[in-house]
Each structure stands twice: as structure tokens, then as C-alpha cells.
Amino acid sequence: MLHPAFEEIACNICGQQKTKIIYPSTLPQDLSLAVTERFAPADHAKGNDQIVQCLNCGLAYANPRMKADYIWQGYSDAVDTKYVTQAEERMRTFKRTIRIIEQYQPQKGKLLDIGCAAGFFLKVAKDAGWNVQGVEPNKGLATFGAARYDVPILSKNFLSSELEASAYDVVTFWDVLEHVPDPSAYIRESHRILKPGGFLFLNFPDFGSRLAQWSGQKWWFLSPVHIYYFNRQTISALLQKEKFAVQKINMHWQTLSLGYLFGKFADYNRFISKTGVALSKMLGMYRLPVRYYASQAMAIAQKPHTSYDKTH
Ligand SMILES: [Zn+2]
Structure with missing residues (x-):
């Protein structure tokens, strides 16, 4: 039963x-x-x-x-104490990400980050000249982020946020879609609030990656918190079903500190993990930023322009 x-x-x-x-x-x-x-x-x-x-x-x-x-x-x-300790490293990742976004939307504009956590990405986007807004269901993270970075964060579930239709140039989801009970509804709602021609950027742990295949049930991303496991085919199918045109799916590189990464490695090998944490502390390299690829992918999709376009 x-x-x-x-x-x-x-x-x-x-x-x-x-x-x-x-x-x-x-x-x-x-x-x-x-x-x-x-x-x-x-x-x-x-x-x-x-x-x-x-x-x-x-x-x-x-x-x-x-x-x-x-x-x-x-x-x-939930109260997550470790997440905010990696602010600096996560912002490095996001600085590269915003440059990728600006290749598609060089004129910038209105950006909504869904599941924005403590607002690291909003802070980076705001500093780069974007008009930003965030949505975050975790009360602790939303309050902390809004106060610390002076960015607007709605502490709500995105689906009940009643945001304006066709209002945003860019919608982003960082480490979000694999967590939500109904990803289709999230993509559909993103389509509704994006301007025609607007872009959706999201990352996901790629279940079809070699790392995922090779590590099997020991894969880093296998966790009760991840309720969906997308690969390139299924993320494309989801986006197309909700009327997006898929532009590209890239490997997504991230930055974390060396010590934090060694700590995470405990899932695979406890000895290497402990030794790594100890060594990096001893050598004063615990906070050394490391760029790494952990089988994350980034999908870029566009809400198609309507057949009648005022600029033509
Ligand atoms: Zn199916």
C-alpha cells in the first residue's frame, strides 16, 4: 500500500x-x-x-x-546554510552566464529569474544593466537576498505569482526545473509572460551525459530533491510541446571553491574527499575558485515572434 x-x-x-x-x-x-x-x-x-x-x-x-x-x-x-557560503563562486558562474544571454539579447531589458534563491543571479544581472525581478518560494532565501542585494524578490510559487503577460525579454531557471512537480506548467507559464521573440534560458543535470551513465546510481545529482531527470531529447520535447523554438543546448560550466567541491566528492569516495578538504585547507586553497563541468547542460529557447511584427 x-x-x-x-x-x-x-x-x-x-x-x-x-x-x-x-x-x-x-x-x-x-x-x-x-x-x-x-x-x-x-x-x-x-x-x-x-x-x-x-x-x-x-x-x-x-x-x-x-x-x-x-x-x-x-x-x-527548508533552511540551507551551505548555499549562501558559495556566493562569490556562484556569481562567477553567473557572470559568464549573463554574457551568454547578452549574445541573444544584446539590448538587455526585463529579466525574470524563477527560483532565484538568494538572488545571486539577479545581483549580477542588475549590475550588468538589466531590469531584474525574482521569484523564490523559500522564505529564508528570498528575504535574505532581497535585503542583501537590494533586488525585488517575490516570495511565492511562480505558478501563483500572477505576473503580467508578454512582459519579459528573458526568463531564466537555474537549478530549478528538475525540482518542480509540474515542469510543463512552468514552461507554459514562462511562454505566457515572455514577449514574442523573448528568450528562455535554463540549466539541467543531463541524465544522458557520460558522467551520469558512468556513475549510475551514484550520480552526484541523484537525490530526493530532484524529481525529474532530463536529457537533451526530453528537455527539447518539453520545450517544443510548450511552443518554444529550441535554439541550442550547451554544456554548462560552473564555479565552486576547491574545498566545497572536495566535500561534495564524498558521495563517490570518502577518502579522497576527506584528504582533499584537509589538503586544500592546509595549503590555504579551500576557497580557490574552480571551474568545473558536472554534467550540467544549458538549454536556450525562444518564444517565436507572431506572424505580424510591428517593426516590419
Ligand atoms: Zn512520456
């Missing part, structure tokens, strides 16, 4: 229910693990719910999984 806090769900892209099991569950299927532990925003809890793959379209996802109300409760109330 399925615990009442859990449910079976259909594929979020094609609606089909026929799946095969990829990884068995390693977590209790009840409430013995607190939702704020399961859904801590960035500091991934260990283990995974059962991961299945849709036999029709190939989307991989957690199923059965906790009902959406519990997931939202987890995100709203």
Missing part, C-alpha cells in the same frame, strides 16, 4: 503511464524523513526515490513520489 503522502504520477511530457524502472528506491516511502530534509534547496540529501523512465517519450522521473503539497512545504521551509 502506498503511503497517503505519496502518489503515482503520469509522464509530465506525454501523459502516458507505462514506464520501466531504472533505479530502485533507497528512501523510506513514508514521512520518517522530514520534508525539509528531502527538499533542502541546494545541499542535496542522499538517496533517491524509485526512478522510472517513460516508455513512450523517454522522460526519467521519480515515481511514486511525495504529493506536491509536501514538496512545496519542503521548499518553503
Whole structure:
């Protein structure tokens, strides 16, 4: 019998229910693990719910999984202490990201960052001359970010934010889509609020990457907090289904400090991890910024212009 806090769900892209099991569950299927532990925003809890793959379209996802109300409760109330310690490094990543965005939208304009956490990206975009706004369900992160960086952050669920239609030049999702119960609804809502010709930028841990294939169930990104596991094909299918034109899917490089990265490596090899943390501290290199590729990909998509374009 399925615990009442859990449910079976259909594929979020094609609606089909026929799946095969990829990884068995390693977590209790009840409430013995607190939702704020399961859904801590960035500091991934260990283990995974059962991961299945849709036999029709190939989307991989957690199923059965906790009902959406519990997931939202987890995100709203979780306290993540490690996330903000990496502000400087995350901002380095975002400085490169904003330059990529400006290749598509050189005239800049109105930018909305969904799931903006403590507003690091908003701060970087604002400094680069963008008119920014953020949405973040985690109350602690939203309050902290708005005060620290003087950026507007709505502490809400994006889907109930009632934002203006066709108002934004750019919408971004950093480390978000794999977390939300209904990714299709997020992409659809992004399409509604973007101006015609506006761009959507998002990153996702690429389940089809060699690293993901090679590390199997030990993959860094396999976590109860990630309820969808996209690859290049399924992210494209999702974007096209919601009327976006996919422009490009790139490898996404990030920056974190050497010590933090060694700490993360504990999932693979505890000895290397501990030695690495100790060594980097000893050599005064704990905070050394390191650019790394951890099987993240970035998708760039455009809301097509309408057939009638005033500028022509
Ligand atoms: Zn499917």
C-alpha cells in the first residue's frame, strides 16, 4: 500500500503511464524523513526515490513520489546554510552566464529569474544593466537576498505569482526545473509572460551525459530533491510541446571553491574527499575558485515572434 503522502504520477511530457524502472528506491516511502530534509534547496540529501523512465517519450522521473503539497512545504521551509557560503563562486558562474544571454539579447531589458534563491543571479544581472525581478518560494532565501542585494524578490510559487503577460525579454531557471512537480506548467507559464521573440534560458543535470551513465546510481545529482531527470531529447520535447523554438543546448560550466567541491566528492569516495578538504585547507586553497563541468547542460529557447511584427 502506498503511503497517503505519496502518489503515482503520469509522464509530465506525454501523459502516458507505462514506464520501466531504472533505479530502485533507497528512501523510506513514508514521512520518517522530514520534508525539509528531502527538499533542502541546494545541499542535496542522499538517496533517491524509485526512478522510472517513460516508455513512450523517454522522460526519467521519480515515481511514486511525495504529493506536491509536501514538496512545496519542503521548499518553503527548508533552511540551507551551505548555499549562501558559495556566493562569490556562484556569481562567477553567473557572470559568464549573463554574457551568454547578452549574445541573444544584446539590448538587455526585463529579466525574470524563477527560483532565484538568494538572488545571486539577479545581483549580477542588475549590475550588468538589466531590469531584474525574482521569484523564490523559500522564505529564508528570498528575504535574505532581497535585503542583501537590494533586488525585488517575490516570495511565492511562480505558478501563483500572477505576473503580467508578454512582459519579459528573458526568463531564466537555474537549478530549478528538475525540482518542480509540474515542469510543463512552468514552461507554459514562462511562454505566457515572455514577449514574442523573448528568450528562455535554463540549466539541467543531463541524465544522458557520460558522467551520469558512468556513475549510475551514484550520480552526484541523484537525490530526493530532484524529481525529474532530463536529457537533451526530453528537455527539447518539453520545450517544443510548450511552443518554444529550441535554439541550442550547451554544456554548462560552473564555479565552486576547491574545498566545497572536495566535500561534495564524498558521495563517490570518502577518502579522497576527506584528504582533499584537509589538503586544500592546509595549503590555504579551500576557497580557490574552480571551474568545473558536472554534467550540467544549458538549454536556450525562444518564444517565436507572431506572424505580424510591428517593426516590419
Ligand atoms: Zn512520456
